[in-house]
Amino acid sequence: MATIQPHRVRPGRGVELALLVPALLLGLAAYALTGLGVTGELPGNVVGYGVGMAALALGLHVVLRWRAPYADPVILPVAIALNGIGLAMIYRVDLGMVARGREQDFATRQLGWTTVALLLAAGVLVVLRDHRTLRRYTYTAMVVGLLLIVLPLIPGLGAEINGARIWIRFAGFSLQPAEIGKLVLAVFFAGYLVTNRDTLALAGPKVLGLQLPRIRDLGPLVLAWAVSISVLVLERDLGTSLLFFGLFVAMLYLATERTSWVVIGLGLFLGGAVLAATTFGHVAARFDVWLNALDPEIYNRAPGGSGQLVGGLFGLAGGGLFGTGWGKGRPDLVPYAESDFIVASLGEELGLTGLLAILLCYLVLAERGLRTAIGVRDGFGKLLAGGLAFVVAFQCFIVVGGITRIIPLTGLTTPFLAYGGSSLLANWIIVALLLRISDDARRPAPDLVLGPPPGTTTAPLPVRTPGSSRAGAPRREGEPEPSADPTERIAGPGGVR
Amino acid sequence: MNTPLRRLATVVVGMFVVLMGGATWVQFVQADKLNNDGRNVRTLYREFGRARGPIVVAGEAIASSAPVDDAFKYQRSYANGELYAPVTGFYSIVHRGTMLEQAENDVLNGQADSLFLSRLQDLITGKQPQGSSIELTINPAAQQAAWDALGDQRGAVVALDPSTGAILALVSKPSFDPNQLATHDSAAANAAYQALLAAEGNPLENKAIQGPTYPPGSTFKLITAAAALESGRATPESVLTAPDELALPQTSATVKNYGGSSCGSGGQTTLADALRVSCNTAFAQLGLDLGADALREQADKFGFDNDEQYVPMKVAPSRFPDEVNAPNTAFSALGQYSVTATPLEMAMVSAAIANEGELMEPYLVQTVRTADLDVVREADPSRMSQAVSPTTAAALRDMMVGVVENGSGKAAQISGVQVAGKTGTAQTGREDESPHAWFTSFAPADAPRVAVAVVVENGGAVGNEATGGKVAAPVAKAVIEAVLGQ
Numbered sequence: 001m002a003t004i005q006p007h008r009v010r011p012g013r014g015v016e017l018a019l020l021v022p023a024l025l026l027g028l029a030a031y032a033l034t035g036l037g038v039t040g041e042l043p044g045n046v047v048g049y050g051v052g053m054a055a056l057a058l059g060l061h062v063v064l065r066w067r068a069p070y071a072d073p074v075i076l077p078v079a080i081a082l083n084g085i086g087l088a089m090i091y092r093v094d095l096g097m098v099a100r101g102r103e104q105d106f107a108t109r110q111l112g113w114t115t116v117a118l119l120l121a122a123g124v125l126v127v128l129r130d131h132r133t134l135r136r137y138t139y140t141a142m143v144v145g146l147l148l149i150v151l152p153l154i155p156g157l158g159a160e161i162n163g164a165r166i167w168i169r170f171a172g173f174s175l176q177p178a179e180i181g182k183l184v185l186a187v188f189f190a191g192y193l194v195t196n197r198d199t200l201a202l203a204g205p206k207v208l209g210l211q212l213p214r215i216r217d218l219g220p221l222v223l224a225w226a227v228s229i230s231v232l233v234l235e236r237d238l239g240t241s242l243l244f245f246g247l248f249v250a251m252l253y254l255a256t257e258r259t260s261w262v263v264i265g266l267g268l269f270l271g272g273a274v275l276a277a278t279t280f281g282h283v284a285a286r287f288d289v290w291l292n293a294l295d296p297e298i299y300n301r302a303p304g305g306s307g308q309l310v311g312g313l314f315g316l317a318g319g320g321l322f323g324t325g326w327g328k329g330r331p332d333l334v335p336y337a338e339s340d341f342i343v344a345s346l347g348e349e350l351g352l353t354g355l356l357a358i359l360l361c362y363l364v365l366a367e368r369g370l371r372t373a374i375g376v377r378d379g380f381g382k383l384l385a386g387g388l389a390f391v392v393a394f395q396c397f398i399v400v401g402g403i404t405r406i407i408p409l410t411g412l413t414t415p416f417l418a419y420g421g422s423s424l425l426a427n428w429i430i431v432a433l434l435l436r437i438s439d440d441a442r443r444p445a446p447d448l449v450l451g452p453p454p455g456t457t458t459a460p461l462p463v464r465t466p467g468s469s470r471a472g473a474p475r476r477e478g479e480p481e482p483s484a485d486p487t488e489r490i491a492g493p494g495g496v497r
Numbered sequence: 498m499n500t501p502l503r504r505l506a507t508v509v510v511g512m513f514v515v516l517m518g519g520a521t522w523v524q525f526v527q528a529d530k531l532n533n534d535g536r537n538v539r540t541l542y543r544e545f546g547r548a549r550g551p552i553v554v555a556g557e558a559i560a561s562s563a564p565v566d567d568a569f570k571y572q573r574s575y576a577n578g579e580l581y582a583p584v585t586g587f588y589s590i591v592h593r594g595t596m597l598e599q600a601e602n603d604v605l606n607g608q609a610d611s612l613f614l615s616r617l618q619d620l621i622t623g624k625q626p627q628g629s630s631i632e633l634t635i636n637p638a639a640q641q642a643a644w645d646a647l648g649d650q651r652g653a654v655v656a657l658d659p660s661t662g663a664i665l666a667l668v669s670k671p672s673f674d675p676n677q678l679a680t681h682d683s684a685a686a687n688a689a690y691q692a693l694l695a696a697e698g699n700p701l702e703n704k705a706i707q708g709p710t711y712p713p714g715s716t717f718k719l720i721t722a723a724a725a726l727e728s729g730r731a732t733p734e735s736v737l738t739a740p741d742e743l744a745l746p747q748t749s750a751t752v753k754n755y756g757g758s759s760c761g762s763g764g765q766t767t768l769a770d771a772l773r774v775s776c777n778t779a780f781a782q783l784g785l786d787l788g789a790d791a792l793r794e795q796a797d798k799f800g801f802d803n804d805e806q807y808v809p810m811k812v813a814p815s816r817f818p819d820e821v822n823a824p825n826t827a828f829s830a831l832g833q834y835s836v837t838a839t840p841l842e843m844a845m846v847s848a849a850i851a852n853e854g855e856l857m858e859p860y861l862v863q864t865v866r867t868a869d870l871d872v873v874r875e876a877d878p879s880r881m882s883q884a885v886s887p888t889t890a891a892a893l894r895d896m897m898v899g900v901v902e903n904g905s906g907k908a909a910q911i912s913g914v915q916v917a918g919k920t921g922t923a924q925t926g927r928e929d930e931s932p933h934a935w936f937t938s939f940a941p942a943d944a945p946r947v948a949v950a951v952v953v954e955n956g957g958a959v960g961n962e963a964t965g966g967k968v969a970a971p972v973a974k975a976v977i978e979a980v981l982g983q
Binding site: 250253254255257294299310313314315316317318319320321324329330333347351352355356359360362363366367370371373374379382383386389390393394396397400401404405406 | 524
């Protein structure tokens with residue numbers, strides 16, 4: 001066996017700070033250029049905005065230094081950059097609407113939500129010292145998650161906007177509970193699956209090379225399918241339904257490593273979707289619009305025409321390769337240019353080049369999350385980080401895929417970019433959780449002391465062995481212990497920290 | 498759990514590759530189609546928001562854009578709008594564009610593929626993108642002369658440089674003022690447009706290249722004569738049968754000469770004399786002898802039946818009918834029956850004869866320049882066809898000189914300049930309408946510098962008494978003088 005050289009793990013806070021500066025400048029420059037592009041003047045609050053945003057981001061950076069010094073240094077800057085770009089575009093659409101004589105000030109509200117979301121993320125990092133604590137709330141999460149999903153169906157509380165019943169109105173605020181729901185359900189799935197993974201993975205017959213699960217183990221999967229389909233049917237929300245189901249199937253696959261689950265899951269969903277498309281007019285209309293968007297008959301159909309989708313495509317096409325530049329396009333011509341269609345707005349003003357850069361930011365974020373999942377040692381953490389990273393990527397796929405006509409258009413928000421409080425809060429909590437888990441993943445094993453401690457003169461201290469089998473082989477950063485029982489570590493080295 | 502995590506990471510990469518592909522598909526592959534979609538108002542806003550390039554004639558802008566303080570940012574205006582309307586067309590927020598404004602739109606608005614480098618430069622230097630300017634081949638003196646000479650008559654004039662195909666004048670009357678349509682007040686633009694649609698003489702029609710194509714009448718005899726000479730069966734001195742009245746086969750119809758006169762003596766005349774006095778019976782018999790196919794073949798060599806001609810506006814094809822029986826062949830040889838032609842086409846016939854039988858591609862745009870005056874495109878005269886052999890061309894030229902010196906086209910005589918021409922008086926096929934008066938010509942006959950075709954609808958000011966020689970020839974003369982006088 002080769003000798004593994006122990007090496008010092010860099011906490012990465014310096015790198016994070018170095019990345020935060022350009023990330024902040026990106027958002028600030030975009031904001032300033034928007035003002036210059038539309039009105040020819042800098043936005044009045046550009047200094048306040050810049051200072052405030054920097055204070056929030058650097059504040060979160062300081063919290064990380066204090067509470068999670070080994071957290072992944074790339075996640076926070078990427079999220080800040082996306083948030084800043086989103087704010088600038090929301091401000092740009094505001095200006096566009098004002099120029100057309102309609103008062104609109106979503107940017108200020110989004111700035112408020114950004115502040116709340118970043119404070120909340122800091123709060124999560126301060127309060128939640130160890131992500132494994134969340135596992136205790138597995139079934140609470142299930143109840144809360146399901147409740148959040150059905151909340152919009154409650155008469156008087158739920159509100160139907162643009163044909164989808166995914167909003168609740170409460171004390172003057174409207175929220176999309178599904179945004180928080182995805183996060184809560186990820187906690188439930190992680191807790192449930194880490195406990196039941198063996199039964200799900202190993203029991204059952206093998207047919208055509210697929211390891212099939214036992215009928216009784218299919219229960220939760222069928223339940224998830226039923227809930228997703230009822231979201232689709234009752235709330236008319238194809239996107240949320242697809243998001244939840246995709247999340248569940250992905251996490252099930254992570255837990256069981258059984259391709260059969262993916263095949264069954266996709267089969268069930270496609271079956272349900274086809275059934276819904278043939279049974280329900282509004283779903284069928286979405287498919288029509290998707291397949292024949294440019295058809296004049298579909299375009300002019302009211303309600304349920306493809307005008308909005310085609311408007312977004314026109315915007316994207318208008319941007320071309322290099323975009324019109326901040327403030328120089330007409331994103332305000334597309335309905336919901338600051339929320340559901342913000343990707344089309346960005347595609348118009350930043351061009352294909354800018355859009356690809358934004359997609360790469362998401363990809364980096366998701367892959368950093370998945371890297372965290374690979375690095376962390378406990379099964380719950382792996383599932384949670386993997387699920388959260390996937391849900392961000394998958395939501396992007398559904399939204400951007402809908403706007404670029406890869407899949408039918410649905411009404412989901414683009415994480416960090418789109419206008420909307422619930423979305424911003426949920427996604428910043430996801431960032432906080434990923435940072436928390438990555439801190440655990442990247443923290444060097446405490447059982448190895450490198451070099452002599454100050455004051456000693458002789459040989460290095462003997463390696464401490466906390467009773468596990470890994471005593472002699474120092475673990476490389478991120479390299480998991482194949483035999484490590486996830487539950488063991490709660491009482492194990494974690495206590496030594 | 499790391500293996501499925503790695504696979505999931507691959508799936509995530511795959512999802513983003515698909516998204517990037519989708520974005521590229523929309524923003525790059527499909528972008529042109531989407532940008533040109535009629536439902537895309539963005540295109541309109543963007544086009545109007547850009548400094549559109551000017552259209553220039555001899556150093557003066559006849560169409561230009563100036564910044565204004567409204568949603569469309571630039572106002573298009575036309576200097577001497579009526580005179581140049583058949584060339585520039587108009588550019589309107591309501592009705593888009595016509596003529597050059599439409600045909601060269603992507604150059605004028607700076608979005609042509611050929612301007613990619615200059616756009617890239619603007620992108621890097623941050624300069625406001627500007628459309629390119631278009632310099633025309635139009636000779637302003639010739640254009641003005643044609644306009645003045647036509648006066649209040651309905652009709653069109655086209656003048657060409659026979660050796661290159663450059664269009665020196667292109668006039669259509671009645672005309673309109675494109676400024677009325679270019680206004681940003683869409684209600685006013687719409688009202689002006691509707692008024693023009695309803696107006697007498699259809700001013701929006703470009704009678705020189707697109708309008709109703711006219712029966713070319715006796716000017717078509719040039720083509721019949723060319724076919725006869727090319728076939729080798731005739732020379733200018735060949736003696737043709739020329740009765741006062743020619744009975745047509747398979748029918749009781751007859752062909753008579755204009756005004757019932759006789760040509761030649763004893764029912765015979767030479768080809769040259771037949772052309773000189775525009776003898777109908779002689780040419781009808783010649784047409785019958787040659788056959789419809791020979792006539793069509795010769796007409797096509799001169800540019801008839803060309804469905805893909807652009808100058809760069811699309812030119813309405815001139816026609817020689819597909820299926821012609823014997824009696825109609827006789828009428829076709831006289832430029833009647835279903836034979837139709839644009840004034841541009843008849844100018845091309847003269848130009849080809851002037852250019853030793855070589856027909857040049859007509860064009861209107863001489864140079865395209867970016868806002869930085871870099872030349873993007875320069876006209877490159879190209880040959881369309883060899884319409885007739887140089888020998889035939891020389892024979893036709895001498896015969897056409899005869900027409901002006903001592904025949905039906907005396908009104909085109911210019912002292913000191915030998916003019917070659919051919920008159921035409923075309924029946925419209927309607928009893929209550931006066932015939933169209935035609936004249937096609939070139940000069941000087943020995944070293945041609947300009948070829949001109951004129952059509953005056955329904956005899957113009959003279960009405961029923963009109964002939965091509967009386968009404969159209971003086972207009973051509975004025976244009977020739979304007980070109981040669983410089």
